[in-house]
Amino acid sequence: MKHFISTQEWKKEELDKLLDLTAEMKKDPEEYNNSLLGKSLCMFFYNPSTRTRNSTEVAAYQLGMHPAFNSIKDAWIGYQSESIKDTSIVLSKYYDAIGIRIFPVSVKWKYKEGHRILNEFARYSEVPIINFEDDQFHPLQALTDIFTIREKKIHTEGKKIVISWCYHPKPLPFSVPNSILLMSSRYGMDITLTHPKEYRLDDEIISVAENNITQSGGTLSFSHDIDEAYQDADVVYIKSWGARPYYGDAKNEKQLRIPYRESWRIKANHLEKTEKDSVLMHCLPIRRNVVADDEVIDGKHSIVYKQAENRLYTAKAVLYNLLKN
Ligand code: CP
Numbered sequence: 001m002k003h004f005i006s007t008q009e010w011k012k013e014e015l016d017k018l019l020d021l022t023a024e025m026k027k028d029p030e031e032y033n034n035s036l037l038g039k040s041l042c043m044f045f046y047n048p049s050t051r052t053r054n055s056t057e058v059a060a061y062q063l064g065m066h067p068a069f070n071s072i073k074d075a076w077i078g079y080q081s082e083s084i085k086d087t088s089i090v091l092s093k094y095y096d097a098i099g100i101r102i103f104p105v106s107v108k109w110k111y112k113e114g115h116r117i118l119n120e121f122a123r124y125s126e127v128p129i130i131n132f133e134d135d136q137f138h139p140l141q142a143l144t145d146i147f148t149i150r151e152k153k154i155h156t157e158g159k160k161i162v163i164s165w166c167y168h169p170k171p172l173p174f175s176v177p178n179s180i181l182l183m184s185s186r187y188g189m190d191i192t193l194t195h196p197k198e199y200r201l202d203d204e205i206i207s208v209a210e211n212n213i214t215q216s217g218g219t220l221s222f223s224h225d226i227d228e229a230y231q232d233a234d235v236v237y238i239k240s241w242g243a244r245p246y247y248g249d250a251k252n253e254k255q256l257r258i259p260y261r262e263s264w265r266i267k268a269n270h271l272e273k274t275e276k277d278s279v280l281m282h283c284l285p286i287r288r289n290v291v292a293d294d295e296v297i298d299g300k301h302s303i304v305y306k307q308a309e310n311r312l313y314t315a316k317a318v319l320y321n322l323l324k325n
Contacts, residue, residue: 003122003129004318006137008182008208021317022147032316036323037064039096046072046106051284051311052132052140056099059315084117088124096323098125101132104173109248112136128322135173141283142179144314146187148307149235152279157188161235164226165195166291167264171242171253176283178205180237185212190219194229196260198243226264233274237281238266238292266292271301279303
């Protein structure tokens with residue numbers, strides 16, 4: 001039995017198969033209608049969601065499954081209530097797969113605690129666990145991102161992707177930047193990670209990405225100069241995240257980020273140095289005119305709605321792959 005907790009735990013050939021299946025399911029959705037008839041999906045949310053919840057629910061429905069939404073507010077699970085072990089065993093008696101979303105706020109910003117909880121679910125579950133985004137990884141998003149890049153660019157190998165920090169009023173989790181870094185480094189991309197100096201991602205993740213690159217033939221460079229970083233980019237992936245030294249300390253971190261409010265808000269002129277057919281990506285939700293200007297989100301480079309749409313097809317591919325075999 002396989003889980004889908006991080007793309008890194010899947011072999012490159014397995015990810016390739018998921019991407020091929022996504023393409024097939026997008027091209028010919030009827031072929032897969034009701035292919036998982038009679039199966040059920042538990043959708044367990046500690047935190048809100050628009051895309052993950054709805055894309056997965058519709059994906060399950062179209063495959064013939066019964067998707068059941070569960071909110072943490074309606075469950076016994078918790079620090080002083082039912083254990084993860086009991087919850088996981090019991091839910092896996094009813095369902096064929098369990099998807100879980102858990103953000104840092106739900107684990108009191110204890111570093112990597114959300115990811116640990118997901119792995120604890122997996123340890124006791126008798127059915128596949130799907131990461132609906134924890135505090136470290138968002139594999140459904142990263143799979144979709146590479147699918148969407150390939151859909152636009154054909155080949156990822158040798159294409160320049162800039163993973164760019166941007167201003168946001170609050171510190172956000174590392175799950176999306178970690179995940180796109182890991183996936184783009186599996187797919188041979190020339191990666192430039194750009195952020196203010198205090199916003200370096202976890203060295204452990206960077207080291208995994210560097211190792212990926214030795215296998216895939218890509219490159220990884222760092223820049224604290226946003227204008228220099230965007231030069232000749234084929235893909236610009238914007239996303240804000242928190243400063244590691246202030247993890248869980250939003251009050252003090254605020255002083256650090258405020259000076260970047262203007263210079264790291266993404267504007268149309270930032271994209272002028274990129275390739276003329278470059279694409280601008282963001283996983284959404286995004287705060288318009290705070291993180292990036294309307295001109296950027298609605299501009300000619302933006303493929304953010306295509307990314308969001310493709311979440312439906314990757315969700316179907318993951319469910320099918322985990323449950324059909
Ligand atoms: N991108 C993403 O996961 O969006 P939601 O938080 O709305 O699910």
